[in-house]
Amino acid sequence: MNRDPAWVLTIGDELLRGEIIDSNKSFFSERLLRLDIETTRHVTVGDDPEAMELLLRLSTESARIVLVSGGLGPTRDDLTTEVVARAFGRTLRRDETTLQRMRAYFASVGREMSENNAKQADFPEGAEILPNPLGTAPGFMLELEACLLFCTPGVPSELYRMMDEQIIPRIAARQLEGRAVRATLLRTFGLGESTLDRELEDIARDDHEISLGFRTQFPDNLVRVVVRGDDPNTAERRLRQTVQVIRDRLGLTVVGEGETPLEEIVGRLLLERKHTIGVAESCTGGLIAHLLTELPGSSAYLLEGVICYSNESKIRELGVAAEALEAHGSVSEAVVRQMADGIRRRAGTDFGLATTGIAGPGGATSDKPVGTLWVGLATERGVEARRYQLLRDRSRNKRLSAQIALEWLRRSMLGLELPDETFPRMKGRTG
Amino acid sequence: MNRDPAWVLTIGDELLRGEIIDSNKSFFSERLLRLDIETTRHVTVGDDPEAMELLLRLSTESARIVLVSGGLGPTRDDLTTEVVARAFGRTLRRDETTLQRMRAYFASVGREMSENNAKQADFPEGAEILPNPLGTAPGFMLELEACLLFCTPGVPSELYRMMDEQIIPRIAARQLEGRAVRATLLRTFGLGESTLDRELEDIARDDHEISLGFRTQFPDNLVRVVVRGDDPNTAERRLRQTVQVIRDRLGLTVVGEGETPLEEIVGRLLLERKHTIGVAESCTGGLIAHLLTELPGSSAYLLEGVICYSNESKIRELGVAAEALEAHGSVSEAVVRQMADGIRRRAGTDFGLATTGIAGPGGATSDKPVGTLWVGLATERGVEARRYQLLRDRSRNKRLSAQIALEWLRRSMLGLELPDETFPRMKGRTG
Numbered sequence: 001m002n003r004d005p006a007w008v009l010t011i012g013d014e015l016l017r018g019e020i021i022d023s024n025k026s027f028f029s030e031r032l033l034r035l036d037i038e039t040t041r042h043v044t045v046g047d048d049p050e051a052m053e054l055l056l057r058l059s060t061e062s063a064r065i066v067l068v069s070g071g072l073g074p075t076r077d078d079l080t081t082e083v084v085a086r087a088f089g090r091t092l093r094r095d096e097t098t099l100q101r102m103r104a105y106f107a108s109v110g111r112e113m114s115e116n117n118a119k120q121a122d123f124p125e126g127a128e129i130l131p132n133p134l135g136t137a138p139g140f141m142l143e144l145e146a147c148l149l150f151c152t153p154g155v156p157s158e159l160y161r162m163m164d165e166q167i168i169p170r171i172a173a174r175q176l177e178g179r180a181v182r183a184t185l186l187r188t189f190g191l192g193e194s195t196l197d198r199e200l201e202d203i204a205r206d207d208h209e210i211s212l213g214f215r216t217q218f219p220d221n222l223v224r225v226v227v228r229g230d231d232p233n234t235a236e237r238r239l240r241q242t243v244q245v246i247r248d249r250l251g252l253t254v255v256g257e258g259e260t261p262l263e264e265i266v267g268r269l270l271l272e273r274k275h276t277i278g279v280a281e282s283c284t285g286g287l288i289a290h291l292l293t294e295l296p297g298s299s300a301y302l303l304e305g306v307i308c309y310s311n312e313s314k315i316r317e318l319g320v321a322a323e324a325l326e327a328h329g330s331v332s333e334a335v336v337r338q339m340a341d342g343i344r345r346r347a348g349t350d351f352g353l354a355t356t357g358i359a360g361p362g363g364a365t366s367d368k369p370v371g372t373l374w375v376g377l378a379t380e381r382g383v384e385a386r387r388y389q390l391l392r393d394r395s396r397n398k399r400l401s402a403q404i405a406l407e408w409l410r411r412s413m414l415g416l417e418l419p420d421e422t423f424p425r426m427k428g429r430t431g
Numbered sequence: 432m433n434r435d436p437a438w439v440l441t442i443g444d445e446l447l448r449g450e451i452i453d454s455n456k457s458f459f460s461e462r463l464l465r466l467d468i469e470t471t472r473h474v475t476v477g478d479d480p481e482a483m484e485l486l487l488r489l490s491t492e493s494a495r496i497v498l499v500s501g502g503l504g505p506t507r508d509d510l511t512t513e514v515v516a517r518a519f520g521r522t523l524r525r526d527e528t529t530l531q532r533m534r535a536y537f538a539s540v541g542r543e544m545s546e547n548n549a550k551q552a553d554f555p556e557g558a559e560i561l562p563n564p565l566g567t568a569p570g571f572m573l574e575l576e577a578c579l580l581f582c583t584p585g586v587p588s589e590l591y592r593m594m595d596e597q598i599i600p601r602i603a604a605r606q607l608e609g610r611a612v613r614a615t616l617l618r619t620f621g622l623g624e625s626t627l628d629r630e631l632e633d634i635a636r637d638d639h640e641i642s643l644g645f646r647t648q649f650p651d652n653l654v655r656v657v658v659r660g661d662d663p664n665t666a667e668r669r670l671r672q673t674v675q676v677i678r679d680r681l682g683l684t685v686v687g688e689g690e691t692p693l694e695e696i697v698g699r700l701l702l703e704r705k706h707t708i709g710v711a712e713s714c715t716g717g718l719i720a721h722l723l724t725e726l727p728g729s730s731a732y733l734l735e736g737v738i739c740y741s742n743e744s745k746i747r748e749l750g751v752a753a754e755a756l757e758a759h760g761s762v763s764e765a766v767v768r769q770m771a772d773g774i775r776r777r778a779g780t781d782f783g784l785a786t787t788g789i790a791g792p793g794g795a796t797s798d799k800p801v802g803t804l805w806v807g808l809a810t811e812r813g814v815e816a817r818r819y820q821l822l823r824d825r826s827r828n829k830r831l832s833a834q835i836a837l838e839w840l841r842r843s844m845l846g847l848e849l850p851d852e853t854f855p856r857m858k859g860r861t862g
Contacts, residue, residue, distance in 0.1 A: 015457070015473065016460055016469070016470045016471065016472075016473065017460060017461065017464055017469075017470070017644055018456070018457035018458060018459070018460035018461030018462075018464065018470075018646070019457075019461075019644065019645060019646045019647065020457065020646070020647060021452060021453075021454045021457045022452075022453070022456070022457065022473075023452045025449070025453070025475070026446070026449035026450075026451065026452045026453065027449060028449070029447055029448060029449035030448065030449030030450070031449075033448060033449065038447070038448075039447045039448070039449075040447065040476070040477060040479075040482070041447075041474070041475065041476060041482075042446065042447065042453075042473070042474065042475035043472070043473065043474050043475075044456070044472065044473035044474075045471070045472060046471060048471075051471070051472075213448055213450065214450060215449070215450045215451070216450065216451060279738075281717075281720075284721075285720055285721050285723070285724025285725075285729070285733070285736075286712075286717035286718065286719070286720030286721040286723075286724065286736055286738070287717065287721040288717070289712075289716055289717030289720075289738045290715075290716050290717040290718040290721045290829075292716070292717075293716025293717065293738075293740070293790075293829070294716075294825070294826060294829070296791070296792050296793055296825055297793060298716070298740070299740045299741070299794075302716070302738070302740050303740060303741045303743070303744060304737070304738060304739060304740065304741065304744040304748070305716075305717055305736075305737070305738030305740075306735070306736070306737055306738070306748075307710075307717070307720045307724075307733070307735060307736030307737070307738075308735060309724070309729070309730045309733050309734060309735065309736075310730070310734045310735065312734070313734060313735040313778065316777075317735070317737075317748075346747075347744065359724075360727070361727050362727055362728060363730075394725070394727055395725060398721075398724070398725070
């Protein structure tokens with residue numbers, strides 16, 4: 001039989017009631033792709049032993065890899081382990097090491113372990129236990145005749161870690177058959193997914209050992225690069241070559257490699273270089289400061305922020321000239337320059353970053369439509385300012401404006417050219 | 432055969448590659464619960480006609496309602512309509528009204544309609560067309576022997592609207608059998624889900640015509656109330672009674688009815704009452720201002736914000752006394768009071784709202800652990816300040832702190848008691 005590469009199952013009534021959005025399935029599938037393994041089915045069932053058993057049988061008969069999340073908790077509703085044991089004719093065995101570890105955990109937080117928890121130390125006979133450093137429920141792997149079955153808890157942080165540390169290495173070890181796979185993610189900002197696809201399409205077309213994929217994390221797009229080779233060294237070398245080809249083509253659009261978001265990339269640069277910054281926000285309404293303070297230790301660089309929605313506050317707090325506001329309006333080059341310069345002087349920082357714009361839906365004029373954005377950056381070398389034309393949606397405009405401002409900071413610190421007025425070239429830009 | 436109430440299917444390779452997180456399934460299921468219909472299966476398959484056909488057959492043989500999203504676009508990969516036609520032995524018919532509407536749409540945006548788009552006007556014979564006011568692809572309903580099958584586009588905004596305007600009324604019309612169902616959502620802030628469950632559990636237990644459910648939208652918890660009755664008036668009256676019972680029990684924890692988030696509830700109150708506000712943020716780092724400026728028209732109330740991470744900026748910008756900082760530290764009652772008062776005076780607003788705290792992971796001392804928060808609110812009646820103890824996670828602490836500050840504003844405007852020091856009583860509070 002021609003088996004599917006992988007199925008992903010999630011278990012829990014809360015998922016079928018729509019109480020939480022199930023991000024575990026997309027996480028599992030994205031990680032499998034980095035091993036060059038495609039998922040062909042996602043299925044969710046409730047805490048219903050009959051439905052679970054049927055699904056476990058069907059999936060393990062259909063796919064070479066089955067990943068299951070959920071149903072390993074301590075409650076009556078958590079049935080995964082016992083249903084797996086029944087479905088595959090295994091008895092349940094209590095693992096003493098796991099039990100002791102659980103007792104020690106409860107003792108360390110000063111609580112008595114309830115007898116319900118003890119069942120989390122039960123595993124189907126023959127299962128390999130997968131440690132869970134973040135919670136009480138370990139996972140397990142069962143090697144069936146033509147299928148590897150992995151069960152993990154449903155808590156995202158726990159299963160993310162178990163996937164990377166326990167599951168991926170086990171799949172990789174069995175997968176190879178003399179082949180190796182290496183993968184990475186490139187974070188891009190400034191081009192839409194269809195443009196990226198067009199720019200890069202020949203790379204995977206001309207070389208069947210390379211696969212490219214895309215994932216959107218508004219306003220960024222992530223490019224996933226997967227490269228196969230005869231051995232790990234070859235695969236790794238070819239991955240580096242491919243990343244270089246992509247970086248050469250996309251230029252400054254690539255803002256980083258990996259999952260680190262732009263605000264963290266920028267925050268780390270500020271920390272490393274011991275730079276300080278003040279921000280003066282109008283249309284972004286505090287979002288730039290909020291993003292810059294998500295990183296622990298951000299008080300070392302973000303000394304001060306001002307949200308000056310009113311003209312009065314622009315004049316009073318930032319020293320913007322009333323004449324400039326009158327002659328050009330608050331969304332103008334003159335004003336954004338004075339805002340950037342004003343916050344830098346007032347806060348006594350290396351950088352002064354400013355935004356003013358029309359986030360929408362109100363406030364537009366004939367020459368300043370919704371989506372108009374001015375960014376200004378003051379440094380010891382002077383003030384730069386540029387105008388951009390963004391989207392129609394208020395919330396997305398705020399997010400996109402903040403990202404453009406952060407990208408100015410990144411490029412400025414790295415001595416790179418600032419984004420020109422046609423930036424960002426994204427789908428939906430004209431509506 | 433005993434049929435399942437509902438299955439939800441989503442279609443698209445991008446879902447199986449984990450490129451986007453599929454929130455359509457939880458949306459569909461949550462909406463069905465408001466009709467008292469439980470979903471028993473979520474399944475996702477790729478753009479693969481064989482897998483789709485098998486799944487369409489299986490689901491319509493298993494469930495009374497099948498909701499499908501995706502695969503109605505104009506590309507070669509969009510196969511839902513033709514696979515549905517094949518699976519149920521229908522021919523495809525082109526709908527001239529739909530075609531004309533599509534041509535008119537393309538003309539209105541100044542573009543030529545491509546021939547690919549024309550297939551979006553094809554429907555299986557006997558299908559009822561479901562208009563899509565937000566996009567080019569209409570959906571359709573097929574009434575099978577014992578199953579209603581609905582197909583919608585995968586774009587969330589489009590399917591949300593079609594679910595509420597087209598699908599729900601059709602299901603409700605067929606569902607009744609002399610019965611009516613009414614539902615609503617209560618937004619709560621300040622109690623964890625398990626506490627809510629305990630407070631309310633007897634309501635649904637003692638009356639089988641009532642169902643309660645929960646949905647987390649950190650830091651809020653939504654309580655879904657579903658009430659059945661012999662006719663619409665009875666059901667509506669009993670729903671109102673039940674809502675009142677819940678409001679009486681939960682008191683100020685209920686911040687609103689429906690999906691409107693707290694920042695919008697607060698923003699609308701500020702607009703209605705023509706109040707103005709200035710915010711002085713330390714540990715929330717701009718997040719309060721960001722939330723308050725998500726609502727269009729927020730420039731009418733938010734006149735100014737200051738993010739004063741450094742002691743110097745607290746002194747310079749808000750007139751906080753150096754002595755207070757020295758004697759009590761920046762995370763203290765004295766400082767938060769001076770911050771709130773300082774921003775109110777400087778911005779000349781009705782309200783001055785301030786936060787200072789230890790978001791973590793660094794900065795803690797023995798008497799000010801991670802999660803310490805001070806909130807201050809200045810009004811014409813004076814300044815109030817209180818201390819709270821939150822969580823260990825930086826990002827969640829910022830969000831929770833901002834929410835507490837917004838809740839101060841809401842309660843202050845409505846003349847309600849401010850949250851006491853034991854607020855919020857949420858799961859995970861101690862880690």
